[in-house]
Amino acid sequence: MAVHRTKPSQRSSPDVERLVADAISLAASGSHIEDQFWEERLNVRLMRLLKSQNQNVIDAALDQTFRINIVAFEVLADCAETLAESLTMEHEKHNWDVVLLALPIVAHTRYQIPSGALPIHVIESTAAALHSQIASPDARIAIIPWLYSIDQMPHSHSQTRLLTEALANAAILSSEVKLELREMSETIAVLADPRFIIAAVAAPSGSPLFRWQAEAPARQERGVSLIGWQNTMQEPIASLLPGCEFELLLPEAYFTNCRLADKLVRPLSIKAAVNFLESTIGVLPVGLSCVVGAFGEDQADEYRISFSVKGSSEVVYGVIWPLYDRESVANDALNDLVDDDSPMKRIADALRDAGVDDVFRHAMLFDPELCDDCGAPLFPDRSGEAVHAELPDDAPVQQPLFH
Incomplete structure (x- = not known):
């Protein structure tokens, strides 16, 4: 995932200055019409950088806005994340909206938290639970058959965009997810850490992606969806994480859920440390x-x-x-x-x-x-x-x- 902290200032390129200027202008906008103008300009610049995998410019612009204008930083970060984790794709003369989802599992243990390839039964259970509890009736789903640790996740907006595009094709076409997973980095052994299943949800443009967007009788409030998700996935995830205590969060957009899981695991790290010291040194x-x-x-x-x-x-x-x-x-x-x-x-x-x-x-x-x-x-x-x-x-x- 993309985790940004400001770095020492360096000489800015023209591309960085343009991004910063547009972000500041959007942050200062006083009307929805002006918002749309600046947002379109910002999105065009960001999309060009994402397509060319020029992450350094995006990071430098985030650094600069973080130092000089926190509201502009929020604006720029939101735009970059939105373009990285969502898109609209044409298929058979119809447009489809796609969002990359993170399905967090916040876990702690006295032993080791597994990661790696997902068994078939867990993939099938996840797909069924997404369809029954999260996605709207007309939505299509694609799931990466891997349980990710945080160090294995995409570490930039550019990498996330590539992942979104790959899953968008698989979801819309109902085809196999084509990703190289054999070269995944080793997971660092920690006793409190999030794990993630990554998926994409796609629906015809203008129609709901999620059950809480749908009209009755398909409509289901977020809280109800969360309870249904947790109840449905409790057993499959327990089989995946033996010896672990865990909490399942509501499947949501990638960056939002990565941040939420990162924050929720911090107090669990303290709890795991205290438990560990009690069992280790008495x-x-x-x-x-x-x-x-x-x-x-x-x-x-x-x-x-x-x-x-x-x-x-x-x-x-x-x-x-x-x-x-x-x-x-x-x-x-x-x-x-x-x-x-x-x-x-x-x-x-x-x-x-x-x-x-x-x-x-x-x-x-x-x-x-x-x-x-x-x-x-x-x-x-x-x-x-x-x-x-x-x-x-x-x-x-x-x-x-x-x-």
Whole structure:
């Protein structure tokens, strides 16, 4: 998936400047007619870049708007995502609307979360559940026969557009999905992570794609669709993820659901870490002490959470709480607990819910240091140093990483 965080500024190309100018103009528009004018110009430029796989220009424009005009950044990001995850295609003199879907499974375990090729029975169950609970009666479906981890997902708008085009053809023509899946990257072993099934839904232009868009009697509200989806898919997914606890989210547009799954897995990462430390070193949650600090070069890109045994300054484990493209924290509010939506408040709540009551919070921004020898992230201690997390010598040697 495309995850954007602003990078150091570089000299802008004319294409970048045009994208930025159009995004700022659209953000400042005062009427729907003007909106349409600027949006059309922006979409034409973005589509040309997507077709030529010129992702660098799109990323540079996102960087620039993120720094100078957050509303324009939202506008540009929305337009780029829309063009990457949806399209209209002509087939037999009729137009079809297509949307790329992410079907998230937010999972955690004490063992390992599987990924890889989907068994036939899971593909068939997924198709049946999409048709009965999610898609409108006239819609067609295509499903990639693979259970994706986040590191295997498309990492740019350009790659996502190619995937959307491939699935659009398969859905509209009711043909086999033609993708090379054998060269998929290895999945990093973590104990709390989302898994995704990727699909596309297609319907004749102007007709509903989803059941909540349809007229009665086919109409079904989102909440009803979600419950039906979860009930129908519980058994097939449980067979796919033995030893895992999981939550099924409503199938929705690709980028929206990727962000939602990423955010929902963060508190589960803390819960999984506490469970892991209890089972590995025999320390109950009330016996743990945590230190939390924000890390980034010019702004907070992530929070790192250190776990120690109460009474000891040694960091035995660490969890990363990443910030995503539409999350930002002012450097003078890194330690904010007043705002319920602040990352520090969410982290503190997640630690409390996991049973950890001793939490020390740094108000400073740490450099995003990694270990020179092994490349592992360093975690903050109470004194303000970034240190290596080391399990006790008598702990099991090989352990999975956390999200």
